[in-house]
Amino acid sequence: MDISPLSKAAHAAKPAAIDLAAAEKAGQEFEALMVGQMLESMFAGVETGSAFGGGQGERTWRSFMLQEYGKAIAEAGTLGIGRMVEADVARLYGQTSEGTKG
Numbered sequence: 001m002d003i004s005p006l007s008k009a010a011h012a013a014k015p016a017a018i019d020l021a022a023a024e025k026a027g028q029e030f031e032a033l034m035v036g037q038m039l040e041s042m043f044a045g046v047e048t049g050s051a052f053g054g055g056q057g058e059r060t061w062r063s064f065m066l067q068e069y070g071k072a073i074a075e076a077g078t079l080g081i082g083r084m085v086e087a088d089v090a091r092l093y094g095q096t097s098e099g100t101k102g
Contacts, residue, residue: 027086028074034081036070
């Protein structure tokens, strides 16, 4: 088995095409995570009510509900955070692949 270090050409080999679908997915996932965390902070002081029985069960499952709210908000794209992240990922990926061509 050869474990010699990789050549400089192997380090410089990066895909030339920007994967826009991957950039979009990264942006949407980031937005969902951020919105979910924001909602968790917003609901931290809200007591569990009697609508669903309250108690420890409701406190336990609330974080899952808020994560799903975050995903739904990110899918709608109304905040625009995902689009900004997508643009930055695409721009940075494009710079990286352009920098290795020369």
